[in-house]
Amino acid sequence: MNKHHVRWATPLENSQDKYGHGTMHLGEYSWKAKLTADQVLEIRGLAADGVAHRLIAERYGISATHVQKISARKKWRWLTDERERLRGIAALQAKLQRENDRIERESDNG
Template sequence: MAIAESRRRGICSLEGCQRPHKGKGLCRLHLDRQRKHGSPLKHLQKRTPPGAPLRWLREQVGYASEECLIWPFARKDNGYANRNGESPLRIMCALVHGPAPSEKHQVAHSCGKGHTGCVSPKHLRWATPLENANDKRLHGTMLTGFKLHNTKIGPDGIAYIRGEGAGQKTRDLAKRFGCSPGRVNFYRRTAGRPVAIFRRREAGE
């Protein structure tokens, strides 16, 4: 069923689905699957056999190439390898270098391409949070300021809050920009600072 026809009839365009149309010719269930997995029929695709990811990691411990070794299974939204909520990076690093020196130690990439799914044993090492952060700065993979996908207020929004919105209620501005009232007050308190980086978050493992 075409998207236009799906909208006209008000139901999902997938054959056999009679749920109400939500968007792009799909119902809410199939639209969510499309956004999350890239296919509304993800549930019909062959599942990974139990234990296969761990077996694959053990088989790749001797990987000798200098090229990145890309994780062939599920990934997180940021592109990093994922295994039922566990970190394949930590598993691989432990297989190669032994257990982490402490609970605070993270897995660092010498290639700077963890976000592409790299799990190469030759590219991984244990590092402190500070060492890992320095690596990300060196590789240009640290997300800061308005590059963050969870930053809801951009430079224009901050300028509006400090200017035209100065006389408006905090809760109204928070609703307009989809943020907390505390965030609005923060930008008001920092009115003397340039519209630059106020929020930063390290991405990755």
């Protein structure tokens, strides 16, 4: 152990250090994980398509409550999918365009 790598810290600071150093075991790398990242993305997609949480739960061997928490991003919230990120950007661009159009209409009428 190198004494220069040790410091007094709170549990929160220790967690932040693990996350920053890449040594925190998130998702499927956790010893207690039941799902892979791909399965979580599939679950989110099925839930978004309106498939009943009970049916999704049966398919993946987890509880309906766990499915609900995954779809609400209370679990696996750190996991993002490039498609989700792009949808978010497109929605923001559409909102900004609508706002810009509204401002232009008001200035034309004003």
